[in-house]
Amino acid sequence: MQLAIMMVRLLSADLLRIRRYWLTWALLAVVIFIPFLQIKGKFNQLSDLENMIAQAIDKPALDENESMLLEANRLMAEHLRQDLMYPTIIGTFVQTSTGVGWFLVILFTAVVGGEDFARGTLPNFLSRGIGRVEYATARCLSLWIVVGMGIFILAVLAATVGPFTHDQITTDPISLKGIGNTLLMIIRTWLTFLPFIIATLFWAVLARNPGPAMAVGIGLHTFEYLNGLVIPFVAVVFGNLSGSEIPWFYKIQVRIFSLSLGYNADIFQNWGAPFTRDPLFVAKTLGLNDASLLPSTPLRSGIILIIFVALFLSWTVGILQRRDVSYGS
């Protein structure tokens, strides 16, 4: 009970600090603005696809390739239309935000979570009887709560503009069909932010400085992102080879990628639905025929994310417990 009261006090103190920090609001503005642009991009893409479909239909005869392309365009257009219909668009909005959101949460955690080390404010907490475990846990939770608030604001905005976008793509009346899946998508998205927060806080505690934490966190996430971009291209080269002929380095690359934080967060967030950001899905589409190289399931990814959380939180607490605290400024 006493511990719960202490945690509530710490969270209140942390949330006061975070909501008065300009960076919080600046990043929230970015995280809202960019998904809006991306959703606009989806509308444009849908419009282009519909034009291509209309042109193909107008043709008197289609060859085999043109017919396949028309079918593919129809499928993609339908998929996009579903994503942009109400209430699914709320989930699409939130899901889209993670593209930039995971980068921003790394930046935010490094700055806000690491500032007690850089500014020398950590002794203000510890010298008043706050335990190091409670301190680290409260830091993670407060940042996660702030991310949750950001997602909530984004969802409310999407819910507000959603009916207008719905009217632009369909004449069907608005219904609440699919609201359950949308809510689950929002919750899963929120859950995926936690391992990013804890991993970045670990780097901040290790380096006792936000700068290296930001550099390492963003660097690693960029690396896994770029790795994901490379995989489909390599799949084009090796796609038609049988499993035993696929070079070992490509297998290792895919294996490492399948254990990375960003990839598993993506898989978990989308929970079985194919998504364009999935490089392994793209690789498979492009012809990679070794199914064993596409190992992830949402459940497996969820377990990997839990392992990330447990591992990085225990390392963070371990370092805090073991080390002397530098004092003053």
Add this chain to the structure above:
Amino acid sequence: MATDIPVIQTFDLTKRYKALTAVDAINFTVQQGEVFGFLGPNGAGKTTTIAMLLGLVRPTAGSATVLGHDIRSDLGQALPRVGSIVETPAFYPYLSGIDNLRIFALILGGDTEKHIPELLEQVGLKGRGKDKVGIYSLGMRQRLGLAGALMGNPELLILDEPTNGLDPAGMQEMRLLIRSIADDLGKTVFLSSHLLHEVEQVCDRVLILNKGKIIAQGQVSELLSQAHMVELRIDSTPEAAKILSGLDWVEAVEFEDDILRVQASPERTKELMAFLASHQHFPVEVRPVVASLERIFLELTNDAAGDNDG
């Protein structure tokens, strides 16, 4: 409520950083309600000792108790009742002074937040509480640090160089405030400083630390009386020094040209003159030298340096 349990007590408290011994098996006790001065030159180990008492740095050996709680096992029980400033107080610059104090208040709980206006007034920051700390001067940060230390009505205040960055008037105000915290509110103050006249004016007892070791401790008045001296101008200094050094109430004698310095209580001046006269030595000038903590401090730290060098 007065108790016999010391507010701070150390038992061979030691901190080593690889080959460097920052604090070397120190033992001292701070009693309730006193203002205890913790003196030492830069690098003496003062801040390391304070950091150990606050749980920021772990001792290598020995232990200590704060408000009756062992710093190794249950310091968390004591710390909510301890207010502190460690070196330069650090705050969030994008928050106002009031909001920085609200952070302390939220951590401590209770009705602490209600006392923020009166604390700001007490430390001389009335009217500046809404300003961002980023624009505060060093002196204002020190004042805010003291307000933060006083949050939650702590029984013990541990203040490390609290007058750093204050102007002379501010330093005087701070001294009066510290003294009144002990006298009027009955709180114990552990004051680390290198400003000797400050310690002399404010503290009841002092401890002098040098290179991690205690080289003196006691009542300020006792230390000062030990250092009283009578200075004489006399022709035959070597002979006079020789006969005076035989007296049991003369602690030390030294001379330079025609100046003879005798370490003895000023009350013995008449006796001293009579003794010299009985041996046909007649000083042409006699004056008591008023001892200061600064002089004692310099002598002790120089002695310690000499011992170590030797």
